[in-house]
Amino acid sequence: MVNDLSFFETVYQVARMIPEGRVTSYGAIAKFIGSPQAARMVGYAMNGSHTQKEFVPAHRVVNRNGMLTGKHHFGGPETMRELLESEGAIVEENQIKNFKELFWDPGKELMEGY
DNA sequence: GGTGTGACCAGCT
């Protein structure tokens, strides 16, 4: 099999592909890896992202509403917001205001341009 | 080793 990576590892790889200053949703990643209904697992995978050797930009992954649902898992409730604002995102009330503009679809951005 | 549950999403009612 060419793909020995488990579901979680695949999620981490996709997450690392997210360009700086861009964000995506759990569902978009789930769909990209072939399990459109496994968005939940993507979120859970992010929970264990800190166990990975390589850094995983989990702060660039939010829910479909652009809301920072997992901010509490960064060791600090403000950490995720700080990281996103640091990359140019406008976060307000735990929600990315310009989410629509910053949204990065893996299944689209990676396919187009070739 | 089975059951529960989790940073979600989309479809039904």
Added chain:
DNA sequence: AAGCTGGCCACAC
């Protein structure tokens, strides 16, 4: 229009 349910895979108890 809004609320509930199912589904997905891995990990803790």
